[in-house]
Amino acid sequence: xxxxxxxxxWTAAPGAREIVxxxxxxxxxxxxxxxxxxxxxxxxxxRARIVKLNVSAARKLPGVFAVITHEDIPGExxxxxxxxxxPLLAVDEVRFQGDAVAAVAAIDARAADAALxxxxxEYEELPGIFNPLEAMQxxxxxxxxxxxxxxxxxVYRTGDVDAAIESADIVIENTYRTQWAEHAYLEVEGGxxxxxxxxxxxxxxxxxxxHRDRMQIARAxxxxxxxxRVITPYIGGAFGAKDEAHVQIHAGLLAHAAQxxxxxxxxxxxxxLTHVKRHPMIIDYTTAATKEGQLLxxxxxxxxxxxxxSNSTHExxxxxxxxxxxxxxxxxxxxxxxxxxxxxxxxxxxxxxxAPQAAFVYESQMDDLAHKLNIDPLQIRLLNGVETGTKMYTxxxxxxxxxxxxxxxxxxxxxxxxxxxxxxRNPKPHLRRGFGxxxxxxxxxxxxxxxxxxxxxxxxxxDGSVVLKSAAADMGQGIITVMxxxxxxxxxxxxxxxxxxxxxTEKAPDAGASCASRQVMVSGNAVLEAADSIRDTLLxxxxxxxxxxxxxxxxxxxxLVVDGKPHEMTVKDLALRAGVWGYPLHAESISHFEYPTDxxxxxxxYSTEVFQFCTHIAQVLVDCETGQVTVEKLVAVHDVGKxxxxxxxxxxxxxxxxxxxxxxxxEELIVQNGLTKNPSLENYIIPMAFDIPELEMEVIEFPExxxxxxxxxGIAEAPIIPPAPAIRNAxxxxxxxxxxxxxxxxxxxxxVVNLDD
Amino acid sequence: xxxxKNSEERKPVDEVEIKLNINGNVTQVKTEASTTLxxxxxxxxxxxxxxxxxxxxxxxxxxxMVDNKPVNSCMMLAPQAEGxxxxxxxxxxxDDELHPLQRAFGETWAFQCGFCTPGMLIxxxxxxxxxxxxxxxxxxxxxxxxxxxxxxxxGVVNAVQRAAAELRTKNEDTEKTDV
Numbered sequence: 001x002x003x004x005x006x007x008x009x010w011t012a013a014p015g016a017r018e019i020v021x022x023x024x025x026x027x028x029x030x031x032x033x034x035x036x037x038x039x040x041x042x043x044x045x046x047r048a049r050i051v052k053l054n055v056s057a058a059r060k061l062p063g064v065f066a067v068i069t070h071e072d073i074p075g076e077x078x079x080x081x082x083x084x085x086x087p088l089l090a091v092d093e094v095r096f097q098g099d100a101v102a103a104v105a106a107i108d109a110r111a112a113d114a115a116l117x118x119x120x121x122e123y124e125e126l127p128g129i130f131n132p133l134e135a136m137q138x139x140x141x142x143x144x145x146x147x148x149x150x151x152x153x154x155v156y157r158t159g160d161v162d163a164a165i166e167s168a169d170i171v172i173e174n175t176y177r178t179q180w181a182e183h184a185y186l187e188v189e190g191g192x193x194x195x196x197x198x199x200x201x202x203x204x205x206x207x208x209x210x211h212r213d214r215m216q217i218a219r220a221x222x223x224x225x226x227x228x229r230v231i232t233p234y235i236g237g238a239f240g241a242k243d244e245a246h247v248q249i250h251a252g253l254l255a256h257a258a259q260x261x262x263x264x265x266x267x268x269x270x271x272x273l274t275h276v277k278r279h280p281m282i283i284d285y286t287t288a289a290t291k292e293g294q295l296l297x298x299x300x301x302x303x304x305x306x307x308x309x310s311n312s313t314h315e316x317x318x319x320x321x322x323x324x325x326x327x328x329x330x331x332x333x334x335x336x337x338x339x340x341x342x343x344x345x346x347x348x349x350x351x352x353x354x355a356p357q358a359a360f361v362y363e364s365q366m367d368d369l370a371h372k373l374n375i376d377p378l379q380i381r382l383l384n385g386v387e388t389g390t391k392m393y394t395x396x397x398x399x400x401x402x403x404x405x406x407x408x409x410x411x412x413x414x415x416x417x418x419x420x421x422x423x424x425r426n427p428k429p430h431l432r433r434g435f436g437x438x439x440x441x442x443x444x445x446x447x448x449x450x451x452x453x454x455x456x457x458x459x460x461x462x463d464g465s466v467v468l469k470s471a472a473a474d475m476g477q478g479i480i481t482v483m484x485x486x487x488x489x490x491x492x493x494x495x496x497x498x499x500x501x502x503x504x505t506e507k508a509p510d511a512g513a514s515c516a517s518r519q520v521m522v523s524g525n526a527v528l529e530a531a532d533s534i535r536d537t538l539l540x541x542x543x544x545x546x547x548x549x550x551x552x553x554x555x556x557x558x559x560l561v562v563d564g565k566p567h568e569m570t571v572k573d574l575a576l577r578a579g580v581w582g583y584p585l586h587a588e589s590i591s592h593f594e595y596p597t598d599x600x601x602x603x604x605x606y607s608t609e610v611f612q613f614c615t616h617i618a619q620v621l622v623d624c625e626t627g628q629v630t631v632e633k634l635v636a637v638h639d640v641g642k643x644x645x646x647x648x649x650x651x652x653x654x655x656x657x658x659x660x661x662x663x664x665x666x667e668e669l670i671v672q673n674g675l676t677k678n679p680s681l682e683n684y685i686i687p688m689a690f691d692i693p694e695l696e697m698e699v700i701e702f703p704e705x706x707x708x709x710x711x712x713x714g715i716a717e718a719p720i721i722p723p724a725p726a727i728r729n730a731x732x733x734x735x736x737x738x739x740x741x742x743x744x745x746x747x748x749x750x751x752v753v754n755l756d757d
Numbered sequence: 758x759x760x761x762k763n764s765e766e767r768k769p770v771d772e773v774e775i776k777l778n779i780n781g782n783v784t785q786v787k788t789e790a791s792t793t794l795x796x797x798x799x800x801x802x803x804x805x806x807x808x809x810x811x812x813x814x815x816x817x818x819x820x821x822m823v824d825n826k827p828v829n830s831c832m833m834l835a836p837q838a839e840g841x842x843x844x845x846x847x848x849x850x851x852d853d854e855l856h857p858l859q860r861a862f863g864e865t866w867a868f869q870c871g872f873c874t875p876g877m878l879i880x881x882x883x884x885x886x887x888x889x890x891x892x893x894x895x896x897x898x899x900x901x902x903x904x905x906x907x908x909x910x911x912g913v914v915n916a917v918q919r920a921a922a923e924l925r926t927k928n929e930d931t932e933k934t935d936v
Binding site: 010012013015016017019020021022023024025026028029031110183184185186187188234235236237239267268475476477478647648650651652654655657658659680681682686688689690692694695 | 770799803804805806807808809810811812813815816818845846847849850855859860862863864865866868869870871872873874875878893897900901902903904905906907908909910911912913
């Protein structure tokens with residue numbers, strides 16, 4: 001096919017009209033006849049024994065349809081992201097502030113609140129375990145009886161780290177600390193459960209993984225999966241915290257118990273207290289290098305506080321370790337990955353799966369090294385950066401890495417890096433200006449050896465209109481637009497002719513979770529394959545009619561195209577012909593993430609092999625009197641392989657930068673003895689319009705050679721990763737003092753300020 | 758329910774009848790006296806375009822126009838809206854034609870998940886009512902209380918400026934026709 005008609009072009013999202021007119025229905029907007037209001041009772045304690053739990057008074061209240069505790073769960077009382085260690089409703093102990101204890105369904109919110117108030121719970125508060133370093137000790141009390149507090153402890157080694165450190169000209173060793181971070185999507189978690197005519201359960205779910213939800217709901221109800229259906233309405237953001245299930249299982253349980261539809265939407269405060277957070281980590285990191293700045297070895301120890309239950313902690317900490325050396329050629333690397341159970345907030349997936357914490361550390365180290373060796377931060381990165389064909393410390397041979405150095409060079413050019421010293425560094429006695437960069441990599445896909453596939457169903461009707469059915473959840477990241485563009489491109493029609501059904505487990509095959517920047521690749525490939533199958537049928541019919549050989553034919557702008565010129569026959573004509581003659585224009589395709597086998601052994605378990613590369617450079621102004629940091633400018637260059645949907649790509653980059661700036665400077669869940677002190681959008685400080693500088697964003701395209709639709713390799717996670725280290729390095733440049741803890745609040749900046757410097 | 762939140766026993770509810778103009782229609786509605794304007798719109802009138810992001814006035818997802826001013830409808834009791842003129846996101850479209858702002862929001866990808874969009878649109882609509890050529894600074898001021906977690910705010914600035922330019926051209930054309 002010749003140049004692209006739709007892919008890479010700006011286009012409004014298929015659902016844009018619904019969104020701007022207020023017609024888009026999210027979980028809170030769903031209204032069904034006879035629908036009850038569902039609510040959950042959560043633990044007020046970080047750790048307590050449940051001495052008594054009595055719901056009989058609550059059950060007798062007027063307007064109450066159902067009150068359930070762990071005893072009323074027909075199937076398994078556990079979540080199952082990976083390990084079934086978190087109860088849906090607490091049994092004998094609550095282990096974090098937010099463990100659910102009981103669930104109610106009542107005629108309205110007032111009656112549901114009254115039912116919650118009538119539930120008698122007698123708690124015996126227990127001493128909690130809040131310090132991960134203490135929790136790790138063999139003598140420590142077990143957070144979860146029968147389970148080691150150390151839920152993960154692995155060491156990965158390549159090369160001879162100790163010998164390399166021994167031989168190095170310079171060794172830099174630091175300890176870094178990161179915070180609990182909150183996703184703060186605008187639509188809080190919610191679900192609507194209802195009973196089908198045959199006793200099955202349908203749940204509308206604000207989620208990232210509809211088929212995994214279905215499995216979990218069926219498991220909790222003790223039903224077969226065929227009796228459970230999960231539909232995602234519009235979803236108001238997710239960023240990882242809606243990867244594992246939240247209240248949708250309870251919505252199903254309550255609907256089943258009440259035998260009527262149940263609307264279960266968390267309040268904001270409940271949301272912040274109960275859903276997973278980004279893991280706080282303590283990372284010890286040693287970098288060894290030659291005096292020319294060549295990296296020789298990296299040695300790291302990562303300790304992550306996962307809260308009481310495993311959720312996706314294993315995956316997050318494993319990914320943190322996978323990227324711990326950054327986008328650099330490091331021959332000798334050792335990383336010890338430890339995840340610990342505590343009675344602190346539960347942690348799980350948040351955009352980047354541990355890569356943001358890793359990048360904060362390896363990019364800070366890079367600048368510490370550059371400062372010590374008096375090498376330009378750009379040059380030291382260019383010197384060590386991976387290239388196409390580099391065998392990484394994970395054993396992965398990078399198939400396309402041009403974006404690494406190209407993003408560095410482009411970003412440096414955008415901000416005029418070489419001339420940064422000509423900018424006024426000290427505009428007022430109390431103000432210091434600085435520049436800092438960070439370059440990162442993040443893998444797309446789940447990783448080698450993991451089940452990573454997606455399916456779609458595509459149908460063209462006899463009027464030429466198309467329905468695309470996929471169970472890939474669109475939380476706003478735009479997979480629906482991407483799929484519509486790819487199908488439209490191959491079928492030679494416009495996007496408006498394609499109706500994309502929202503994810504529904506009864507309409508489409510499993511597409512897995514919308515996570516790990518994977519859907520563009522897996523669902524994208526499935527769409528191309530299905531569209532090509534229908535395209536083949538259409539072109540076959542065109543050959544029969546026109547007697548022109550297939551290699552001269554194409555479909556474009558609604559027409560059959562012969563030798564590049566529009567033919568009078570339209571795609572609609574061909575679709576009608578197919579309908580009349582009985583050629584079904586129906587295709588189903590399941591695509592698996594591709595991992596070539598003719599490569600050297602990949603030694604790091606579950607490694608990804610397709611990388612998003614990007615560089616951000618920040619210009620900051622530090623007020624030495626208040627400790628306030630203003631990001632004055634930020635340039636971002638991202639390699640996306642091939643840009644399918646520019647609106648979505650730039651939106652992802654800008655939104656990621658905004659989240660990254662928050663992670664760097666203001667966002668921190670303050671937790672004392674397991675209790676969250678700032679569970680509101682008033683006190684958890686998120687960047688608003690004035691906190692984001694005017695951004696310069698540039699997309700570069702180095703098509704991924706294997707397994708990527710038209711070379712596209714995803715964008716979702718990368719943008720949140722570099723802002724924190726870039727801003728940290730800019731503050732270092734401004735003040736001449738490095739920081740080792742996030743977020744970099746005035747309280748942490750003022751102690752290192754010395755106006756005499 | 759989490760500790761700290763007041764709970765009430767079930768008791769008779771004080772209902773009030775409110776008359777106001779919503780999106781050009783004079784509307785009479787019976788609602789609980791303690792209901793917020795947000796939940797009167799959503800639950801009693803089925804206008805679910807206006808969103809609840811925090812119920813504490815921090816996020817701006819629930820912004821509607823009340824007598825030509827953008828307000829957080831979660832912070833206003835329904836009875837306070839008696840006799841007012843309210844415009845919600847559902848009221849921006851006229852005769853099946855999108856307001857230029859609505860179209861521009863879609864074209865410039867001023868949103869991704871769209872949950873902040875109804876409030877964001879109304880804040881920008883309010884700005885354009887009084888300023889037909891807003892600067893970046895003025896737009897940021899107008900949306901300073903609207904929180905977007907997906908996309909940031911550059912797309913919104915672009916959309917508002919694009920819509921403002923379109924509206925100015927339209928007005929010039931109208932003036933010419935009037936002459």
